[in-house]
Amino acid sequence: MLSKRVNKIGISHTMKVAQEAKELQAKGENVIDLSVGEPDFPTPQNIKNAAIRAIENNFTKYTLNAGTIELRKAIAEKLKKENGLDYSPNEIIVSAGAKQSIYNAVQALIYNDDEAIIAAPYWVSYPEIVTLAHGKPVIVNASEENGFKLTAQQISEAVTPQTKLLILCNPCNPTGAAYSKKELEEIAEVVEEKKLFVISDEIYEKLVYDDFKFVSFASLSEKIKSRTIVVNGLSKAYSMTGWRIGYAAASQEIINALNKIQSHSTSNASSISQAAAVEALIGPQDSLEVMRKEFERRRNFLYDSITSIEGIKCHKPEGAFYLFPNVSEYFNKSTHVFKITNSFDLAMYLLYEEKIATVPGSAFGAEGYIRISYSTSMEQLEEGARRLKEAFKKMSV
């Protein structure tokens, strides 16, 4: 009954753990949810007020397919001021979340076995989005030793005559790894030499720590800019996941293609959310720093707790709101009820034994790890850290 296309993509293990966690919660169990992929803060009040005004002013109809001129101007100004990038509003499209921009960009560039290079650990949707476009995801292992970052050499070696695209996640979900300017420049050389296109997913741009300086890939040179689709959005930086506002900026030709695709699927993003997004971008920015600092405090706390557990190694992430500890020392250990052979077993053990929800590394193409989100209150994190210690203590290494 179902198409070959849909049968090619899978439901990940992430869903299974999340579903079991929800079922436990429904039974009244006190589950500490460290699996979340969104900021826990409310959307700042000035942004909410802008949306309320939009409704009261009847700004509730279709907008231009690519988004309102006001919002695309605000995005162009943001890209200029913060990233040193010159885009006109016509080189920008607003979509229902960054995910839709990525989906549209892949649809515009990939077809018929074109290859897209993706670093593992990867954000779960990249390979499936490439597969849905009839392309071939080429997964390259970004090693823990290299801070979960791809090297230019690895990319160069993965290129074949079919390679069209590199998808770069910077900072990365699930590892929090972020690329330095030098690392990006090395990658840029390969991109130019091999004539690749790059989707640079910069959705976690604002969440970087320890004075890390974020650099947008397209800002490296005009040539690189012409080969890059910058993807960003308001979900993570402004705690606006439910509002569904993301965007892509690229050459006119590419944006025209994205516009065409979007016009035959969802059309414009919500008019009300677009009005709120204008306020987010041009209004006061103080709440961003408050949220960023709190994330940094939590990262430091959880990192210290996790790395004090015997047998666990963890790369200290530069950004995002996840830790991605190596838990493989605990594989092939038994507890009174569980035999743990992989990250899925471990996540299920943590859930059933200590009521902590995490995401197994296998969901991100990286066995041997679990993803722990610190997007929850400090009280919850303290309790989560206590339970994690307890759970690992019960399995002596």
Ligand SMILES: Cc1ncc(COP(=O)(O)O)c(C=O)c1O
């Ligand atoms: C790396 C990455 N890219 C894109 C997205 C999608 O964000 P949006 O809410 O804007 O669709 C997410 C959300 O989890 C993400 O982690």
